[in-house]
Amino acid sequence: xxxxxxxxxxxxxxxxxxxxxxxxxxxxxxxxxxxxxxxxxxxxxxxxxxxxxxxxxxxxxxxxxxxxxxxxxxxxxxxxxxxxxxxxxxxxxxxxxxxxxxxxxxxxxxxxxxxxxxxxxxxxxxxxxxxxxxxxxxxxxxxxxxxxxxxxxxxxxxxxxxxxxxxxxxxxxxxxxxxxxxxxxxxxxxxxxxxxxxxxxxxxxxxxxxxxxxxxxxxxxxxxxxxxxxxxxxxxxxxxxxxxxxxxxxxxxxxxxxxxxxxxxxxxxxxxxxxxxxxxxxxxxxxxxxxxxxxxxx
Numbered sequence: 001x002x003x004x005x006x007x008x009x010x011x012x013x014x015x016x017x018x019x020x021x022x023x024x025x026x027x028x029x030x031x032x033x034x035x036x037x038x039x040x041x042x043x044x045x046x047x048x049x050x051x052x053x054x055x056x057x058x059x060x061x062x063x064x065x066x067x068x069x070x071x072x073x074x075x076x077x078x079x080x081x082x083x084x085x086x087x088x089x090x091x092x093x094x095x096x097x098x099x100x101x102x103x104x105x106x107x108x109x110x111x112x113x114x115x116x117x118x119x120x121x122x123x124x125x126x127x128x129x130x131x132x133x134x135x136x137x138x139x140x141x142x143x144x145x146x147x148x149x150x151x152x153x154x155x156x157x158x159x160x161x162x163x164x165x166x167x168x169x170x171x172x173x174x175x176x177x178x179x180x181x182x183x184x185x186x187x188x189x190x191x192x193x194x195x196x197x198x199x200x201x202x203x204x205x206x207x208x209x210x211x212x213x214x215x216x217x218x219x220x221x222x223x224x225x226x227x228x229x230x231x232x233x234x235x236x237x238x239x240x241x242x243x244x245x246x247x248x249x250x251x252x253x254x255x256x257x258x259x260x261x262x263x264x265x266x267x268x269x270x271x272x273x274x275x276x277x278x279x280x281x282x283x284x285x286x287x288x289x290x291x292x293x294x295x296x297x298x
Contacts, residue, residue: 009067012147015136016060019150021051026129028120037118040107041164044100044184047128048160048191051096052130055089059146062086066241079241083205084127086145090199093191094152100188107181114125114180116172118292119164126161130154145201152194160187205239214245214277222272223249226266228257239279246280247273253285 027049034043046150062085065078134154141151170176201212210216216237223232234250253265262285270281 012063012140012291016056016063019133019136020053020056020060022129022133023049026126027140030126031151033122037115038112039114039119039180041180041183042119042122044187045123045160045164047096047100048157048187051092052157053068054092056150058085058088061148062146076240078245082242083202083239086198087206089149090195090202093195096229097188097193098194100184104121104126104181104184104272108178112177114171114177116168117147119168119171123161123164123168127158130161131156134158143243149198152198156191156194160190163187208238210237211239211245219273222276223251223269226265226268228254228261230254240280244280245278247278248282250284250286253287
């Protein structure tokens with residue numbers, strides 16, 4: 001398992017490094033071409049790709065930090081950095097969207113002449129680079145919000161580049177230069193849709209809310225259906241990182257439970273929690289007659 005985990009993390013590191021290097025080079029090329037050819041769609045695409053590079057860097061940093069060992073000051077290690085990274089990621093994308101839309105609206109009223117052929121070639125290269133990099137993250141995208149963020153960015157980018165190729169072709173044959181600005185607004189809307197979901201998820205776990213893929217009602221039912229458990233309260237579920245979740249709960253045991261059964265009950269609850277995507281459980285057991293600090297604000 002340890003070996004497999006190490007192999008997995010070195011694979012992910014490679015994917016990040018490839019993604020960052022390829023996209024960074026492409027951003028420089030694309031920005032240069034965008035300036036020289038006056039194409040806002042290409043500049044928007046370059047801006048979007050630059051946001052990709054930033055988000056890949058942040059996600060990579062968080063991914064490395066999450067592997068660091070806990071210490072006396074950071075008893076969880078630096079896992080939560082992954083959550084902050086995902087949040088920063090979503091915010092960077094929203095800023096990129098605002099800039100693109102602002103520029104496009106300015107441009108629609110005063111269209112600029114654009115060379116459709118150059119637009120098509122540059123965006124075509126963009127499809128290849130984004131498509132290739134997105135594939136690197138495809139396999140692990142459901143395991144980690146940051147990887148999902150990276151994958152969403154790259155996949156949206158490939159679509160965006162396709163839109164730019166089409167607009168380049170139309171401009172080449174019709175000289176409708178305003179279309180370039182319209183396409184860049186469409187791009188911004190596409191990015192916004194995927195970013196909004198990411199932002200909602202990361203905001204919830206930043207506030208120690210229950211992660212999106214877990215239902216606290218379901219978990220409560222699961223725990224209460226365990227033999228020997230009378231009820232459960234003070235149930236808290238939160239994310240330690242974008243890949244790991246934790247739970248604490250007070251478990252009220254039936255009157256007839258022997259001390260030797262308690263660890264068996266706890267083991268069963270832990271097993272159920274793990275199936276629901278919760279790796280760390282802290283369980284407090286109480287006997288049915290105990291007075292718990294029910295009215296305390298936890």
